[in-house]
Amino acid sequence: xxxxxxxxSNNGFANSEIVAAIQSPTRIRDIENxxxxxxxxxxxxxxxxxxxxxxxxxxxxxxLINFIRxxxxxxxxxxxxxxxxxxxxxxFEVELNHFGRFSALxxxxxxxxxxxxxxxxxxDLSRKTIESQKNNLEQRxxxxxxxxxxxxLFDENVLKPLxxxxxxxxxxxxxxxxxxxxxxxxxRRYGLQNVSEGKKAEIKKEALKRAxxxxxxxxxxxxxxxxxxxxxxxxxxxxxxxxxxEEVFRRFCFELTIEDFFNKVKQxxxxxxxWKTDKKNFEQ
Numbered sequence: 236x237x238x239x240x241x242x243x244s245n246n247g248f249a250n251s252e253i254v255a256a257i258q259s260p261t262r263i264r265d266i267e268n269x270x271x272x273x274x275x276x277x278x279x280x281x282x283x284x285x286x287x288x289x290x291x292x293x294x295x296x297x298x299l300i301n302f303i304r305x306x307x308x309x310x311x312x313x314x315x316x317x318x319x320x321x322x323x324x325x326x327f328e329v330e331l332n333h334f335g336r337f338s339a340l341x342x343x344x345x346x347x348x349x350x351x352x353x354x355x356x357x358x359d360l361s362r363k364t365i366e367s368q369k370n371n372l373e374q375r376x377x378x379x380x381x382x383x384x385x386x387x388l389f390d391e392n393v394l395k396p397l398x399x400x401x402x403x404x405x406x407x408x409x410x411x412x413x414x415x416x417x418x419x420x421x422x423r424r425y426g427l428q429n430v431s432e433g434k435k436a437e438i439k440k441e442a443l444k445r446a447x448x449x450x451x452x453x454x455x456x457x458x459x460x461x462x463x464x465x466x467x468x469x470x471x472x473x474x475x476x477x478x479x480x481e482e483v484f485r486r487f488c489f490e491l492t493i494e495d496f497f498n499k500v501k502q503x504x505x506x507x508x509x510w511k512t513d514k515k516n517f518e519q
Contacts, residue, residue, distance in 0.1 A: 253356050256311040264308035269300050275315040276300075280337065282319055289335045302339040307346065315342075318349035327352040389420060395507040401497050402505055407490055414489035425510075427496050434495065442487035449483060 263272065276299065280290055291299060303315070322329050322345050329348035333341055375381045393412050401407055409417065421427040430438065454467050470476040504510035 250356055252317055253353055254360055256314045256317060257353075257357055257360060259311040259313075261311060262309055263304060263312055266312065271312040272300050272303055272315070275312050278316050279319045282316075282323065283331070283333055283337075285333070285337060286335070289337070291337055299339060299342065302342070306343070314349070315346070318346050321349060321352065386424065390507075390511065393417065394420070398497060398500070398507045398510065402501055407494055407497070409490070414486055414493060418489045418493055421493065421496060430492060438488055438491045438495070442484055442491055445487045446480065446484045449487075450480070
């Protein structure tokens, strides 16, 4: 048996094992046979000092394995061992006296304490991963070729269908792309200039009207969807309610500005490809 003291005497080393388990591509739900679970259980039985006459029977083992498959399916098999190793080394507080019986309840008690300990490490790992990805993206964004490819994909997947559809039906359908993101690209690359004060006033007036209508429809007492129920509850919050109203108002401001811009472009170009080909309309 491995020396536990060597394995978990250093907190950083113990945490690295949890990180490795979190990053493992194999989860209990993925394994086809029970052998990895059986190996983990045999290890734990020895670790906690179960005598031969206290080891679960084959029927009890089957119940344990089914329980593990059903309730710990999102964890790596080796985390069963790690949980008990850390518990025995006092990394978290939990009742370890098994009273000569290893049951699903006993396993759950230890693993629940482990989950709480693990969640802090998982949160820290997630934060560091996001920071790393952000830094990597920032570095790549400085590469002209990367920016060129990003712009190409945005044009192909967002701007082209958005403008071509607008030319056909006269309406905007942003789908999952926020209007403020489209607005930023149009200003940076496609010549959308600052809007005059007079036009701003018109847009704000119309945006307010559309926002009020949107809230009226989506907060009706006859609306029963979960999203509408959540929205009604959100608007009752004295802090978050006004923020939501401002968010919707600003969204319509962006949409109306883009709509006005597209109406002007549509006078000269019937589709996005024709517009894009005319390089004089770009602001690189």
